[in-house]
Structure formats: C-alpha cells, structure tokens
Amino acid sequence: xxxxxxxxxxxxxxxxxxxxxxxxxxxxxxxxxxxxxxxxxxxxxxxxxxxxxxxxxxxxxxxxxxxxxxxxxxxxxxxxxxxxxxxxxxxxxxxxxxxxxxxxxxxxxxxxxxxxxxxxxxxxxxxxxxxxxxxxxxxxxxxxxxxxxxxxxxxxxxxxxxxxxxxxxxxxxxxxxxxxxxxxxxxxxxxxxxxxxxxxxxxxxxxxxxxxxxxxxxxxxxxxxxxxxxxxxxxxxxxxxxxxxxxxxxxxxxxxxxxxxxxxxxxxxxxxxxxxxxxxxxxxxxxxxxxxxxxxxxxxxxxxxxxxxxxxxxxxxxxxxxxxxxxxxxxxxxxxxxxxxxxxxxxxxxxxxxxxxxxxxxxxxxxxxxxxxxxxxxxxxxxxxxxxxxxxxxxxxxxxxxxxxxxxxxxxxxxxxxxxxxxxxxxxxxxxxxxxxxxxxxxxxxxxxxxxxxxxxxxxx
Numbered sequence: 001x002x003x004x005x006x007x008x009x010x011x012x013x014x015x016x017x018x019x020x021x022x023x024x025x026x027x028x029x030x031x032x033x034x035x036x037x038x039x040x041x042x043x044x045x046x047x048x049x050x051x052x053x054x055x056x057x058x059x060x061x062x063x064x065x066x067x068x069x070x071x072x073x074x075x076x077x078x079x080x081x082x083x084x085x086x087x088x089x090x091x092x093x094x095x096x097x098x099x100x101x102x103x104x105x106x107x108x109x110x111x112x113x114x115x116x117x118x119x120x121x122x123x124x125x126x127x128x129x130x131x132x133x134x135x136x137x138x139x140x141x142x143x144x145x146x147x148x149x150x151x152x153x154x155x156x157x158x159x160x161x162x163x164x165x166x167x168x169x170x171x172x173x174x175x176x177x178x179x180x181x182x183x184x185x186x187x188x189x190x191x192x193x194x195x196x197x198x199x200x201x202x203x204x205x206x207x208x209x210x211x212x213x214x215x216x217x218x219x220x221x222x223x224x225x226x227x228x229x230x231x232x233x234x235x236x237x238x239x240x241x242x243x244x245x246x247x248x249x250x251x252x253x254x255x256x257x258x259x260x261x262x263x264x265x266x267x268x269x270x271x272x273x274x275x276x277x278x279x280x281x282x283x284x285x286x287x288x289x290x291x292x293x294x295x296x297x298x299x300x301x302x303x304x305x306x307x308x309x310x311x312x313x314x315x316x317x318x319x320x321x322x323x324x325x326x327x328x329x330x331x332x333x334x335x336x337x338x339x340x341x342x343x344x345x346x347x348x349x350x351x352x353x354x355x356x357x358x359x360x361x362x363x364x365x366x367x368x369x370x371x372x373x374x375x376x377x378x379x380x381x382x383x384x385x386x387x388x389x390x391x392x393x394x395x396x397x398x399x400x401x402x403x404x405x406x407x408x409x410x411x412x413x414x415x416x417x418x419x420x421x422x423x424x425x426x427x428x429x430x431x432x433x434x435x436x437x438x439x440x441x442x443x444x445x446x447x448x449x450x451x452x453x454x455x456x457x458x459x460x461x
Contacts, residue, residue, distance in 0.1 A: 045359065059344060060355040067348055067415055071399050073328055074387035078103055079110040080412030082405035084186035087157030090336075091115055091122070092403035093382040094164030095173075097332045097429075098275060107252040112176040116185035117265070118167045120239045123191075125167075125303045126155045127199065127231045131224045132304045134203045138210040138220075149453050150299070154199040157188055161334060161382075161429050162309045163302040165277045170303070171242075172265030173273055178246040184238035191238055195231060202227040248272060281435070281443065284311035284427040285319045286456045287369040292442035299452040312443050316368070316422055322430045324395050327388045332401070335428040339381035342420060347409035349400070351419035368423060372455055379426040379456070383414075395421075426456070 036042065048057055077100050083092045095113040102111045133150055140147050184191050205223050209215035248260040248268065260272075269275055289295060293313055300309040314322075326333050343349040356364055371377035387399030398421070400414040435443065450456075 042361075054356070054359070055354060058354040058356050058359050060352055060358075063350060063352045063355075064344065064346075064348070067350065069410065069415065071387040071389045071397070073390065074399060075100065075327065075330060075332055076104070077332070077386050077401060078108075079112070080401070080406050081112060081115075081403045082186075083115070083403045084181075084405075086119075086186060086188045088115060088119060088159075088188075089403055090159040090161065090382040091118055091164060091167075093334050093384050094161065096384045096401060096403065097334050098173075098273060100332065102273065106250055106258070107254075108250060109253055111250075114174045114176045114179040116181050116239050117174050117179040117242055118164075118171065119185055120179075120235050120242050121171045122159065122163065122167055122302050123155060123195065123235060124228070124231060127195065128224070128228060129299075129302060129304045130154050130199050131202055131206070131227055133299065134206050135220050135224070138206050142207060145453070151200070151203065153299075153452070155192065155195045157192065159302060160300060160309050160336075161280075161282050162300070162307070165280075166301070166303050166306045168269055168275060168277065172267070172269040173275070174243060174246055174265045174268060175248070175250075178243050179240060182239055191234065194234060198227060198230055198234070279431050279433070280429045281432055282309070282311045282427060283319055283322055283430050284313045284456075285316040285425065286313050286372065287316075288372055288455055289313050289448075289450075291315050292438065292445075294443065294445050294447040295450055296447040297450045297452065297454060308449075310447060311427065312439065314439065314442075316425065318439070319425065319428060320395065320421055322434050323385060323398075323428050324388055324390075325434045326430055327385055327398075329431075329434070331431065333385040333428050333430070334382060335385060336379035336382045336426050337416075338377045338379060338424040338426070339383070341377060341424050343414075345408060347414045348417075349414055349420045349424075350417040351423060371423075375455060377424060385416075385428075386413075394418075 045057075079099075081092050081096060083089055092115055095115060095118075098113070099111055102108065130150060134147075137144075137146055137150070202223060206220060209219055209223065243265070245262050245264050246268075247262050249258065251257050263272065284295070286295075291313055295311050295313060296308040297311075298308055301307065323333050323335065337349075339349070341349075342351055342354050344353050356362070366374070366376055383403070384401040385398050386401045389396045389398070396418050398416045400416050402409055402412055402414055404412065406412045432440070432443075
C-alpha cells in the first residue's frame with residue numbers, strides 16, 4: 001500500500017512539474033489574450049499605436065500645459081553650443097561653465113572655446129591609455145573580463161569631469177577660431193570606427209608579442225609609439241593640427257575689435273581664462289554605494305598618467321541643495337543625468353510628461369536604487385544648470401543649458417523638474433566652499449576603488 005501511495009505522490013509531482021517547467025502553455029496564452037480586451041477605448045489606442053510613435057502618444061497633456069519658463073534665479077548666459085553627432089557632451093558642458101566669465105570679462109556678444117582642440121588630445125590620450133593598459137594586461141586571457149571590458153570601451157567619445165580637468169591642465173584652452181570644428185570633429189562615427197580598428201590591431205600585436213615569450217620592453221614601446229603615430233595622423237588629417245600658439249583677438253558689444261598678444265594654449269588658460277580647477281569636486285549620488293564616502297572608478301579617465309575619477313557620494317537631497325546653492329551664488333553647474341528618461345523634445349524633463357502607464361495599462365516603475373542596479377538608468381549626458389525656480393525656500397525646477405543646438409528644446413534650453421531631479425540626477429560639479437563640515441570631512445575618507453564595469457558606469461561611453 002505504501003509503495004502505491006508513494007508512486008501516486010511521485011506521479012502527481014512529476015505531472016505538476018511538467019505543467020510548470022517554465023514554458024508558455026496554451027492556457028497561459030489564453031489568459032494573456034484576455035488582457036487585450038478589445039474594448040472600444042483599447043481598440044482606439046491600438047489603432048493609434050499602429051500609425052504613431054509611442055513617445056508621441058504618451059505625452060500627458062495636463063502635465064505638459066502646467067510647465068512655464070519662469071525662474072526666480074537665472075544666470076546671464078549667451079549662445080547655445082552644438083555637439084552635433086558626437087558624444088562630447090561632457091566636454092561641451094565643461095567648457096560651457098567657463099564661457100560666461102569670458103563673455104562678461106571681455107564684454108562679448110558670444111564666445112566659444114574650441115571643443116575640437118581638446119577633443120583631438122582626448123582621443124590621442126585615450127588611445128595611449130588603451131595601449132598601455134593592454135600592455136599591462138598582456139598576460140591575461142583575451143576573453144577575461146578585464147580585457148573584454150577595455151576592448152568594448154576603446155577610444156570612445158564619452159567622458160567625465162575629471163577628463164575635462166586633466167585636458168585643460170595639460171593642453172590649455174584656445175578660442176574656437178584658433179581651431180574650428182571640421183565635419184569629422186562634429187561627426188565622429190567614421191573616425192571612431194577606424195580608431196577602434198587600429199586599437200584592436202595594436203592589441204593583437206601586443207598579445208602576439210607576449211605569446212612569443214621573448215618580447216622586450218622595447219618591443220612593446222615600439223608597438224605603442226607606432227600605433228600612436230598613426231592615431232595622430234588620423235586626427236590631424238580629420239581635425240587639423242592643433243595650434244601651438246595664436247593671437248587673442250575679439251570684438252566687444254560696442255563693435256570694437258581688440259587684439260592682444262600671442263599666447264600658447266597653456267598660457268591662455270592660465271592668464272586669460274584663469275580657470276581654478278582645484279576648487280571643484282564631483283558630487284555623486286549613487287544609491288548602490290555608501291553615502292559620505294569617496295570613491296574612485298578604475299580606468300574612468302582619459303590619460304594613462306593621471307588619476308581615476310574621484311567622487312564624493314552623497315544622498316540626492318544633498319546633491320540638490322548644493323546645486324541650488326551654487327546657482328544662487330551666480331555660478332553655473334556642470335551635471336550628469338539620464339537624459340533619455342521622461343523628457344519631451346519641446347524642452348521638458350518632467351516626471352509624468354510621458355504617461356506610458358495610462359497608454360498601455362502597464363506599470364513600469366522602478367525605485368532609484370533598482371534602476372541603477374539593473375542598468376535601466378545610468379548617467380548618459382552632461383549639461384549645465386543656469387537657473388532655478390524657488391518657492392517657499394524650496395527648488396521647484398531648474399533651467400538647463402544643453403549642447404544640442406537651438407533646434408531642440410526651447411531655443412536650446414530645457415526645464416528640469418524637481419521630481420525628475422530626484423529620480424534621474426546622478427552627479428554635479430560643486431565648488432568646495434558650498435560643502436558642509438560633514439561633507440568636507442567625508443571628502444577626506446580613503447577612496448573605495450570600484451571596477452570599471454560598476455553598475456553606475458557600465459553604460460558610459
């Protein structure tokens with residue numbers, strides 16, 4: 001009897017397992033189909049979706065019409081830049097926070113630094129970093145996580161604030177007229193393809209040399225310099241040669257042309273722009289890591305001989321307060337966010353402006369921590385805060401200067417909402433004078449080292 005009893009239990013268990021083995025059954029399909037009811041309102045939505053973009057149909061009109069362009073604090077800035085078909089937002093935003101002081105100091109109608117000048121050296125330095133790192137990892141398996149990561153991040157357009165700092169400190173600054181944009185500097189796709197091919201070829205040479213068993217330090221150095229010579233040639237032929245010096249000249253708002261003396265790029269940054277890069281610190285708000293603690297991210301830099309990116313991790317509420325304080329102190333703020341979330345091309349980054357839940361009847365929400373942990377949201381774009389709207393001593397929204405040209409947003413400017421800040425803002429460059437005693441103390445903590453594939457950064461590039 002007992003054997004029959006156990007056999008029956010076993011048979012039932014096997015049957016239940018067979019029915020729930022993870023496959024989609026006909027019964028599942030019947031239940032799924034019932035969720036598409038065919039009611040008149042759902043049918044109308046389906047018809048609309050067949051002929052329109054999802055994003056266009058998801059615009060919440062009530063949220064949209066509530067927006068305005070009034071700000072209690074707005075910095076005096078002039079002109080909108082355009083990074084065009086490149087990933088240089090971090091560099092454009094970095095240079096844009098220095099533009100207002102030049103415009104004010106010299107009474108200019110507008111002014112731009114040469115983005116292509118620093119882009120040239122950024123790509124050259126990234127190539128050098130890549131080659132040196134491959135030499136360092138030459139004894140690793142070519143399919144190891146480290147080698148796989150660096151091969152997938154070879155000489156991209158993307159970057160961070162520390163890269164702006166390092167480029168200016170080493171190469172200085174020049175006005176745009178001293179090295180204007182070219183087609184390739186503004187449309188980097190073809191160049192990036194060729195540079196990556198060169199990097200992969202160089203990596204192959206390094207691994208092959210190592211596998212011979214008798215390669216010397218001089219052999220690797222020859223491979224490195226030969227590859228960099230080719231990269232320099234690619235850049236010079238597409239960007240033009242960077243100037244070693246130039247005459248500083250400008251026209252003020254009265255129409256008077258002023259001509260100063262000749263400067264090297266380094267002296268121009270030191271004497272004319274007078275950039276004090278030491279006063280800034282990158283404040284991050286990463287919900288996966290400990291707050292009031294500093295971090296460095298491995299290989300998050302563009303120069304082999306420089307430090308990895310350094311950040312102080314704080315709660316998003318602190319990030320918001322510091323950002324507001326700096327704007328109220330008449331200083332623009334470089335910041336990094338996930339720009340693709342809940343934004344409208346008319347110039348709004350507002351929670352709820354795209355209501356996908358109502359359109360489909362499906363919940364898509366994730367917490368701030370979940371969206372970072374599962375790679376749904378990461379810092380994808382850098383811009384500049386130039387205004388804030390305060391009500392009852394609390395910020396309601398911010399005015400943003402973007403680098404997508406005047407044809408996007410509202411003549412190039414965007415409104416970023418308070419709730420959007422809480423959800424998708426990740427970091428800002430803040431002057432140290434705005435930090436509290438607690439924050440300054442945290443700034444002295446020993447940095448925790450994060451791997452290059454850390455969840456917050458694995459999508460950057």
